[in-house]
Amino acid sequence: MVDLSQKTADWWKGGIIYQVYPRSFQDTTGRGIGDLAGIAQRLPYVASLGVDAVWISPFFTSPMKDFGYDVSDYRGIDPIFGTMEDFDWLVEHAHDLGLKVMIDLVMSHTSDQHPWFAESRSSRDNARADWYVWADPKPDGTPPTNWLSIFGGSAWQWDARREQYYLHNFLVSQPDLNFHNEDVQQELMEVAEFWLDKGVDGFRLDTVNFYFHDRQLRDNPPLPPAQRKADIAPAVNPYNHQSHRYDKSQPENLAFLERLAGLLRRYDAAVIGEIGDSERALELLEEYTGVAGRMQMSYVFDFLSGQDLPAERIVQVFDQLHAVAPNSWPCWALSNHDVARHVTRWNLTDQAAKAYATVMMCLRGSVCLYQGEELGLPEAELEYEDLRDPYGIEFWPEYKGRDGCRTPMVWDMGVNGGFSTSKPWLPVPHTHLQRTVVAQEADAQSVLHHYRWAIGLRRKHSALRLGRMTDIRADGPVLSFTRADDWQTLQIKANLSDRESGGLAPWQVQIIEG
Template identity: 55%
Template structure:
């Protein structure tokens, strides 16, 4: 099925933290191969591998020094080929992070580019002269703090880096750069890869006139932990030239039927707009990865407004929703204030994610209900956390190793010293403990994922929201022969909801929910899924 990705479920593997096979404390490709059975048992469609290509690891692989080699830390190209073969045998697609908005400063392209202003790759990166007073050419800032410009003594110019100074930005205004990037992608597609998660897909182009960014109006004068959050990034990213480039990229993917692209759009001001633009029609990206549900907001209004806004103009694009990933605090910790039971919150989050319209991104450990790990300063590896501690503790807390077996050292992740610690709270939620508990979060995920596959309307059907007061979220998913009514109590207090024209029966995946005639009682973080004839069924809830 060439459009398997539409409504598909993608499971993100963070290779460093999935399974170590050689005792060096870092996860690797052979370790992932050993654990493919676990991923397949969930019932997902695809694996997304975070970066595995050669890298100095200044930003955990998001600084690539060789695009067509697996970093020895993770294994070899032969291990990669074996992973693809065995995943495909289990019915799993595989996509990988493709980080091409920037490279490592150790990449041969950059080493050549910085050598002089007159060489074959002199214009492959974004170089600019200093202002007369020696300052950078404009006010653009780095996501990791400070100026986005770094002085290079050989060129006697500044180069642009939207992230670390060790991650210089490629110049996509140069057609040779575009061709080189397409060659890299072709290399992996020829090895059987099923597509790419495109890191920072809206950072490819910068404003050719190098205009300074204006301040962010909504900040209202309050300083942010990171100065980057005080700018409106009007000129440093999300440029109009990106559209033509993404069409060029899609033409390549169309030569490999059944492949997909998932674009990561990082733009707080225009994120939803860009997601729709970048996935509109059949000549753009297949889907875009949303940041909208990766924050602390846990309200019916928030979920409804984002989904409705995306599909407001009809189905002109396709989203991939996620609640957690390798860059944010795990949702079990972010949303804990709205729950009295972590198990109930985990199950509700799974049901909500798997019934929204769009594709689904699940992050490793999410199926175990893992909370954010409490990392000490001396345990940090993330450059963002080291720089902005303690107001921003960085991303290490969501990147700690998978707990596989509770009674083994480091929960079975490694026989050596893990690169990040396995905390006791995670060991208690390990896979072996939950495998044998029918009521566990892990088995709830398996049940919900299997149930989703039995309802085509949940993969591709329409969605329509009912008007309900907080904290009740309710919507209809429409199918050809049967609709599903989905009702969620996004709070730690019981709620009574009125129903009409709904078959008085609950789908078996419902949780903390009971029916008494037309009255639906939802316990803390309870949810109900009800079948209804096409176009029929009403849900109403008035607070107070």
């Protein structure tokens, strides 16, 4: 066996990253919202899982219209999360525990309350007039293109001050930055450098393929119904009716990623990108991570979509990966803060959840875990009056939004699962209180202990972390493949069904060396 320490510049390759959603991890102030001090307090638990890094979703100063993904100060800590001193302590504590720290960097857009946007919208000739994507209306006064927002409706908002439209791929209150402006790029590079100097070990780049738009402002073509996929936006969203050829995923993105990578190399830092593209996701994965000097890794939505994940589907994804993105480095995730928890999406029992956890730890690539996944938490069922997510409020009840996966972490059977002493920002489901950390620590057969075992398996076997992945096939519900490097060869077989098949018991995963 080869012990692959995280204390290397390429710790990320084959590494395991644990995502923390700050609002819902641990509240230390009694306000019902998690904070940085709470994350620091719970880091020993995160380290005990055996993961390599912690990824912290946004905590920057923000009006919280999209819960931190609408930044109004890239160098500030929002007071609800604490202070810069709290962040410094968190980073120091994480490093003492052997954990890397990655933070969410939201560069494609800001809040409309950011001082940059306030200046930009004030006139057509101010110093930041071209920092955002502004365009004149068509002669009839309608928006300049047919581009749609992921949050519903047109991606263009009229502004009476400039008598122009501005682009917002997400909420109206999230105007898109103009990456065609070199000053914008330079400012964002300096933001990244600020946090690297603070000691972070890398970034998760939100919506990494949304940075650039088509200079010519050409309309997106329609998609025939048979080609519409609901991977990025829910099925009820007309966003799925277009081929997003011109509003994102532009070729100019590559040069910017190379520029950013040059900065990261100076710090031995890593990035994981979020590629949101239903049509060209794997091609972009190859362009972004398969060429040296760009991004190290990125996740796509193949395992985050609403589709079930039988053995055949996993084979299909890897066949496409080998054909379209052979040099890429994916980061696999089953759940995150934007999609329903996979235990509910796929209606998994604990036994099934354990099988999928084991399979994920055996796949080539890196891995992202989402807080509470290791407890087998299901999606929370919330009432409409409990919703906070503007996405869910807009499309309710056909789409219930993202609040169900963002409810507080459950630590013990105390008040609100040990998350907060006061009413939490989202309710703690009763079903989650049966799956607390304390309860599962005491149960040797729990999902939590299985996750620790599966993570340990990956860390012990160099072939699982960095080896080749070949001979992948599905025989009915049985998935099989080989992982091999210069030191070992492992044969993996997994029965991803609730019936005996291929000599394997239901949900059994078999790993044989040699």
